[in-house]
Amino acid sequence: MFPIVATRQVARGIKLFEIKAPRIAKKQRPGQFVIVRLDDTGERVPLTLADANPEAGTITIVVQGIGKTTMLLNMLEAGDSILDVVGPLGKPSEIENFGTVAVVSGSVGTAMAYPTARELKRAGNKVISIVGARSKDLLVLEDEVREVSDETYVLTDDGTAGEKGLVTKKLQELVDAGEVDYVLAVGPVPMMRACANVTAAKQIKTMVSLNSIMVDGTGMCGGCRVLVNNSSQFACVDGPEFDASQVNFDVLVQRNNMYREQEKASIERLQADPEGEVRKLRKSNAQHVCALEATLAEVAK
């Protein structure tokens, strides 16, 4: 059982969680992720780590409610528990002194890019962050990103914050000015694909973090396979970051749509009785604690 020790609403539909998970907190590196399962009947969902505090034994995740599990998770508060959290999984981000790096992120992707940006800065890079969102109320961790960046540009689709436009507009300007040596792009697939297109002409190394569907997260099932340089790679163990110029984004989009119908049905069921679902989760996890205590008591006897 993994207790939630603090939460914070960071944007509309996006919530930050600090979760007690000492083993993961100790080992976490930027770019890695965890897999969570909320309760006994839950699915396993990968979520990128936004930070960790090894001393306090906590990890931070920032969650956008887009599927049943993430929506349900976002209804939980400090004091609630998550049944299973496993990690840190995947390879950490590549950290070295590339020169000038552009860290491009969209919406909740900013939370995932943030720890890598911080590490890149520590490694001596000039870090230029380009933070985007559809609208002002979907921007996350803008202040944190500013703190670790030499320059920060904010863009929104509707112009409610920063400049109006897409993140690729700014990236294009920087690339044209010949200012960028390395790019990390984290966000929705269309955004990452667009970034890859911008940097392709000048062959600037661009890494993207792929959010494919996973089950175990250890390489055992192969469900997260993505086509990279025309060969099958497992996002969970070979990634999640890959060289964007080699990623087949069409296959990624197609495979991410595999369970569209079931996902829709699950969300509808949750929305029919959200409070009931939260109650069910709390009850189920409480029973787990009781069962465990009973076994421990018996073993002690």
Add this chain to the structure above:
Amino acid sequence: MTDKPVSNNPLPNKERIKLPRQRVPEQEAQIRACNFHEVNLGFPPEMARQESLRCIECPKPGCIEKCPVSVNVRAVIDLILAGDYLGAASKVREDNALPAITGRVCPVEDQCESGCVLGKKGEPVGIAYLERFVADWERETGQFGSPVSAPATGKKVGLIGSGPASLACAGDLIQMGHQVHVFEALHELGGVLVYGIPEFRLPKDIVHHEINVLRRRGVVFETNVVVGKTVTIDELMHEEGFDAVFIATGAGLPRFLNVPGEHLNGVYSANEFLTRVNLMRAYRFPEFDEPLYPCKDRDVIVVGGGNTAMDAVRSALRLGAKSASIYYRRTEKEMPARVEEVHHAKDEGVHFEMLVNPTRFLGDEKGNLTHVECIRQELGEPDDSGRRSPVAIKGSEFTVPCQVAIIAAGTSANPLIQSTTPGLATTKRGYISANEDTLATSKPGVFAGGDIVTGGATVILAMGAGRKAAKSINEYLKGLNGAAVETEKAAVN
């Protein structure tokens, strides 16, 4: 003093060999093909007694010799005849920590039952059903036939993985008085017993029960720990105080066919398909959240001929597939699956297409699988495994409708631990190198066994490795004591 114990079998041998083998009751094929309940229902006590009466009590029992963990089958059968079912269960547990499981999934026709003298002329004693009977009796009557452990040694052993190798090892080590801590990467304990083998062949409750027996005996289990990621072997030994470690993480990565179209929606590895169905209970969607690409009213093809392929195809059938087929590149004779599993699959309506191999998966504009193109094969010269290798027949390609394809073409080594453990030697194929007799690796105090050493094998072979490891870990720990005494002596001098 004579070795021959008093027998509880009242019949003379010539009467015993006339008795027919008892047929274990099963759920009817048409009914079971629509549910996930267990196929074999097991012996009631009277049938267990009848079957036990058939044993002619060989002076040198071939059944014991052929059992990878050397269960004292003869003594067990005698205890059944004495009506002491709990005693029989304890007797099995002396050599086998998981009798309710092996009694269900062991390939007995190649093991204990192949050593039974009766099998030479007729049918062997149904040893697996008897083993299962006593284990089920123990569980269903809420009793624990667990032996008493040796005094505590104060030594701590970490077992990586909670599959059959690890559980068997845990049973022996706790018996020897060591502290045992099992680490599992997934959220549920049991390894392949829960993510791989379906409910209808091995109910999860039985696995949980066997694990609870170990827990009551003092084994500590920790889930959600991916050794190599969450913690490394070196950290376990140097920071967490483990005196020895046993790596039993299973085989790992699924093999694909590497043919075009394998990324289409609807193409699964058997590992993923079975993990979704078994571990994640996707067959109970929406009660359980994990989704599964629908099999209902669809044509499902499983590529492969092993037990995993049988488990996958029979699961697909139970999920309402319109047709569920096995496509195998050799003939039925070469199929590695257990004979009983193949029979069960056939009875349930699984279609078998032999000497075929997929060449291409075809899909629609959304990327959903619609057809599979295959090519016919013929058998050529024998390969390394001694089986004749299939050769494609030119121009024999054909296309069949298929919306779900499951690839059960074996697995390869998962490099997670090897790549994060300096000094741990591996084989050319990436498995962990371990001494055949001691299962010791190149790293002191680190042992390895099961599929991560041998490549994909069976539950009972993994258990055999677990027991072997326990024995040599015990020796190793004794050696540590010796070394400690030596150091103390040196200090005094």
